[in-house]
Amino acid sequence: MKPIAESSLLKLAVFGIILYLAVLFGSSWLHPEDAAETGESLPKVTKQQAADAAVRFVRDRFSLAEDYAASTLFQSHSDRSGYLQKEQLLETYLKSYPDYPIDYFEVEINENGTGKTYYVDVDFANLRILGWSAFTSPAAKRQTVSSEASDPREAAERTMAEQGYSPADFSEASPLDPEDRQKTSALGTGFVYISKSKQIGEARLRLLLAVSEGKTTAFHADFGIPASFKSWQDEQNDNASTMTRISMLASLLMAAAALVVVIRYRRQITFRRGLFLTASFLAIYITNNFNMIPALRTMHSNGPSQWEATFNLWFLNIVIALMAVSVYFSFLAGRHMWKRRGWITWPVWANDGFGRHARSAMFRGYLLCLFILGIQQTLYFIAGEYFDVWAVNDPSDSVLNMTVPGLFPLMAWAAAISEEAVYRLFGIAIFLKLVRNRFAAVLIPGMIWALSHTQYPIYPVYTRFIEVTIIGLIFGYAFLKYGFMTVLFAHASMDSILMGLSLFDGEHWTISTIGLFYIVFPALIGWAAYWLHARLRRSFKKT
Template identity: 35%
Template sequence: MDRLNQPLEIRANYKWLGILGVIGLILFFFVQVFPQTSSETLEGQTTKVISKSEAEAAAKAFASDRLNIQTGIAAEPLVTYQSESDLYGYLSKEKLLTEYNKKYEPKYPYDVFRVRLPESSDQGYVNVDVHMNTGKVVGFSITPPYSKYAAAMAETNETMRKQKLRIVEGNMTLEDKEEIASSWLQKLGYNTSSLEVSSGKDEPGLIYTDSSSQIGESQLEFKFSFEDGELHSFLPGFSVPSAHTAYVEKQTNSATMLTMLGYGLFTIVLGILAIIYSALTRRYTSFTRGLFLSLFYFVVSLLTTYNMLPVLEAEGFSQFGLIVAMVVQVILSIAMTVLLYFSLVGGDGLWRKAGYNAWARAKEPGYGRYVLHSMFTGYLWAFILMGAQSVIYLVLDRTIHSWSTTDASQSPYNMLYPWMLPIMAWMAGISEEAVYRLFGIPMLKKIVRNTFVACVIPTLIWAFGHTLYPIYPIYTRPIELLFIGLLFSLIFLRHGYIAVMFAHVVFDSILMSFSLFSMGDLTNILAGVVTCVMPFIVAWVIYLFYGKKKEKPYVTTPPPEGLL
């Protein structure tokens, strides 16, 4: 990191960074990308996925031909990606994914396109689940405008929920349900000879099990639900062992506590301290610093929220509910923007007071060239980080047997514009490096008087904010991100905020670009490519703009009062 009153310069050994970067890329591709070498947990989607328009066409044909329901044209169909994350997680945990994909996935997928079709005759709608690869319909539900099924399912007390569902069904007998269900099973071409009823006569719904189809402790089930004496839904699939469900629930509760206390509470504390230190170090910094980055973060945050609108719509939010959700997100975005702004100001002030130029100013001589070199350094470090992450994944996979599952709420398939996904990388790189490195390290260094400890504490706070990701055990990500965060801290201490920001952005951008590549269409593939080179483009534009301006020596702030 440069000292004040010294020329801006990135002191990096590009030869060794390049060698380590190449090694990192090789590790990344062989561990996380290539299916034949990647672990089962990291294995991605390798089969061609149909388009949403194809899924919509298949759903409309099924609704018309099999359900005798004509869909309306007044409202647009909603196509979202849905996933049986508990089933996928169980298969992943028990190393059964490969076997399941070969034997059962073509007929009983854990990932589907769910197409919601509004009926033309009333305000009801039909949900049709379509296989994402074959385009075949694998399940459906019919929701009339007067439906009370969702309200009954929302009951948290299990006994009360069952009672309400029985009332919603119209107090059908088990024989009534079997008559309707067997008719549909035959109509859809299922062999009923090996099926047995596994639900009690006083229980809501109806479940058939197929003892001949089992993987691990998971068994094939055909689930039916009813409303007012008619079929409400039919969903075939494999059961999830209760022990696994209980484990995930317990882990999720623990992750929620870690996120709220370990991340949320201490991040608020950092925000308050950032405001205080911004005032205390105002002689050494400027309150105009960080305005652009903070505004950029705020705008991108709102765009990202808007981009996830299909997720909220799929959850059944009303128009009023959507407005409330958006207002809440705006409030949260404002709070995070304020945190970012004061972290930038306070962090810059702390470092300059100590005599270091952690965040170069645009009017300093050589700024354009400095940004360009920071970008190159960031790319090389990002490649190293990708390799380090791959090694960490392998070690955790073989020691604590970590595993992951799906999360439909974060999928690019559930975004209005999937190509916008990578802008989140810029949000993360700008904000997290400002809060937990630019401000967090010098502030904690004043308290603990040890650089390493001052790096570990904000890194752990940052890591705890990632525990709700569907990776188990929940301490998997904190362990991974402790090492990754310490590497980010090293980059920051050696090269400053701009370099570590680029490293973080490139790291996240490349990982996110593979989500776009997996979608298969030309638009998103091109968007993924642009995503990977966008940090280079941004740095090059800055270099061209500031390289042509006449450089003037910058009069620095008052001399340092003491080193950190």
């Protein structure tokens, strides 16, 4: 691949914009139903309204204690969405079964001091209660005097009738399969009823209930996903996990190589290089981890979610701290290896031309990112139209599960700093030394980078590997042509645009304004660097 000429960047940017808009409007014309489907997944009530509805429900059904805490999470039936999309049944499902939404709010209610936790599923279109689970800790159960309980099956069928279902329209599944038994074992005696008439494809409506001491402690209506699809999806997820582990192992070896370079050439390396960017990466990522506490709580068991989320939070922070060390070594080793080849990959603040370089890199970065966005959108279109590629919502990565959604787009900079340092600045340098072939030196770290993106819920999982590898080639050759700062701004601009657009909400102009701010944020950074350097550079000595 021939390096992109700087004079062609504007043409490439225009080409990218045309591609992006053509695919966007072409997709809307070919699939007008997609807009309606997207509209179905947007909340029409606030989280507080959902929490209030759940509290009223628990108070009426279980006599909620006065001292409690309630929080609302966004959840999604991702397996159902995946099955419907794979079988091209989603549009039919949305029209036929609007009372069984795929996306919904889940309200967690913890009674303080009693050991009781309630999870209530609330339709975020109309506040209808979709289902619930009531968990009492084993210690609290031992302190409770059991009352004479009615027949559990009678209690289950009574609840079915209360929820608008006739037991005669269902067949009881017996015995329960291991997965259903695991879901209900901590909540009471489990029952599963399968509808005789309601189904979509091979997925039949099921009612899963648990009864304890005469009370229905769990009720959930869902569609039983065929075992064949679950097996296929599990295989896909296993493949993604394998590719992610390969990427992690290769990245670990690259980190070790960077450490070796730093130790070997420690007398020639200036250790303050890359410190500011590494510190920025660490600060942004740890801030994001704390911001993602609600998302971490979506992966809960029956009891309170806070303890599990707190453990996962600090585990993630430790991992990110280790990643920051790897990023720092990549800055040091990468810069030194290119310097030995006679190329300074980016100027430092003390250089007279730093401000002008930062501003130029920002301009080039925006132009490059517009081209890449067009390529990416085209790849998505081809994948969806000709290779049956589809994606599902991931509650653990949704802005609806962030404490402050407006902080999310800052992650564009964390991703840009770390990935461009590891896979471009150092990655290309080390593989160029190992394989002595420019194309391979760009391709190999790009492939390692792409493998780390396969854990996103896009199926089949290999499609993200192909897409990100292609983008990695573009970033790699842009790095070789323009240096580190240009690809840093290009990567940050691209992610800032995509993350900023994820905040756009027609009903809340403040959030949309924040999203718009992040789209232009890289430009503000470039201009701020230029302006500050022009005024302060006399205070620094040239290196």
